[in-house]
Amino acid sequence: MTALLRIEDLTLGIKDEDGVTPILRGISLDVAAGQVQGLAGESGSGKTITGMTVMGMEPAGSVTSGHIWLEDTDLLALRGKELNQVRGQRVGMVFQDPSASLHPQLTVGSQLTDHVRYHLKLKRAAATDLACDWLERVGIPGGRAVLRRYPHEFSGGQRQRIAIAMALACSPGVLIADEPTTALDVTVQAGVLALLRELVDTLHLAVLFVTHDLGVMSAIADNVAVMHDGEIVEAGPREQVFTNPAHAYTRSLLASLPGAKGGLLSRADLETLGGGW
Amino acid sequence: MSAEPVIQARDIVVEYPGHPPLRAVDGVSFDLYPGEVVGLVGESGCGKSTMARVLTGLLKPTAGEVSYLGQPLRPLGIGGRAPELTGIQMVFQDPGSSLNPRRRVGKQIQDGIDTAAKRMACLGQRLSRDDPAPIDPAEWLVRVGMQASDVRRFPHSLSGGQRQRVATARALAARPSVLIGDEPISALDASTQAKVAHLMGKLAVSQGACLLFISHDLSVVRLIADRIMVMYRGRIVERGPTAEIWSEPRHPYTKALLGAIPVPDGAGKLPAVADPGVAYPLEEADRTG
């Protein structure tokens, strides 16, 4: 299978007065169309920065090297207008907090239609039709009337569905999803995960799915990469990483979790946990 | 259960003002006993934090009564907490907001120890070295898995998990008979959640206190709680020993909640999706027989 998104030896450092702090130390990942590439690892290991860099939204002062291939385009080499065209149109992004992608003072309809008019150069009527189709597709009932409502009039789960519609409305090939269900209740999360999986399968998206919840990872990812301190310490098919982890860090991560193989299954197992971090 | 309950909550109702008023807690009763770990679980907005505020005397219920060690709990007056109420301690979700950023960790744990000394003085007792709970902040830090030398550190230089350990140490240093944790692990890294939860339960129980552990994360609660109470729309809809609830949930809401938890087994199975429009019954499930 050929990769739609290919991250090749990506390094990133952040420059300040004291020099350059290394954040990503050579990340390589291939994501094929229709595949969910999970990215796990502890807080601060560089998961979000990896996704943001694919989106062309790395922090100010970043110094990068390597390549991020989207088919034949090296996203890392793009600047200005070219980058803007790719961002949002060929790569979509969903964040943990849907308010990061939705403006609180604009109706859902105006945000969705502005977005597709800008990128796809559609006329207003066509953009409105597309917006309606998308809301239906992500499971927001109510037809055209919904377009006139504001983000705060929706529940957290519905807002995340709307953010997914925003991210996918221009038919990007790649979706970056950074902890998209972390802020949701488990029952709501189950619905959003099912929706994402269905969209990946029908639209053949290549997805980079960041989460530190290995239960969620196990449910949705086809391949799993585990990051530690700016490096990928383990990568492979989901089942292999979960049931036969090669790296000690992955094993310790699984050992700290309720319900994982080799993880915490009873209260007695808790006693075996060390005091370390 | 043999001993007397430390907390008895009876028919608690809490309404927040509005048009119409919002009934956040709708007739909740339960007892908490010394030395047990009780999980209070349910989804966001079901009334867990409101219930916690009632138990600590921070919020006066619209109806119903809480008694603490057999006495009616008097809600917090202008003068602050009566010394006897310091026997109920809380640990919150965000340890950053409950610790003072400008005071050294050791000093803040000392505050907890002083609280215990004050309360005991009211009862004509004194703290003693022979008690199971340390009276030295450095010893507390070791007990929660940190270094004695960390007494000199400031909260900002600690990780989230370390801060939550300090908050736990400070709360337990006050020698509560009830420790209430309101989502105390939600802000922590997945790999430290179970550790911190376990530590809270173990330490509370070792000094004879009860831990009421409030969380929406059932997979961790399952490991540490002796009993679970499931809350839905302001009511307790099911309660019982953890293992029994887990293996045989009876209330349809409990079933949906348990079914939605994704298991980190690598099987690639999406959790069950419940009909989003469904309203579950508000009657508590009968678990007798």
Ligand SMILES: Nc1ncnc2c1ncn2[C@@H]1O[C@H](COP(=O)(O)OP(=O)(O)OP(=O)(O)O)[C@@H](O)[C@H]1O
């Ligand atoms: N805007 C920024 N400027 C400077 N450093 C940053 C910036 N954003 C993140 N970092 C640093 O980069 C590293 C990686 O951060 P990143 O946000 O990618 O972590 P993460 O793996 O997503 O963690 P989490 O699970 O907590 O979201 C961290 O050391 C962080 O402190």
Ligand SMILES: Nc1ncnc2c1ncn2[C@@H]1O[C@H](COP(=O)(O)OP(=O)(O)O)[C@@H](O)[C@H]1O
């Ligand atoms: N101070 C408040 N004023 C008005 N409504 C509130 C207040 N605090 C909580 N609520 C409402 O009460 C209900 C229960 O909230 P809460 O106890 O915080 O739930 P939980 O902790 O289970 O998420 C929710 O509908 C919430 O919006």
Ligand SMILES: [Mg+2]
């Ligand atoms: Mg992140």
Ligand SMILES: [Mg+2]
């Ligand atoms: Mg709460």
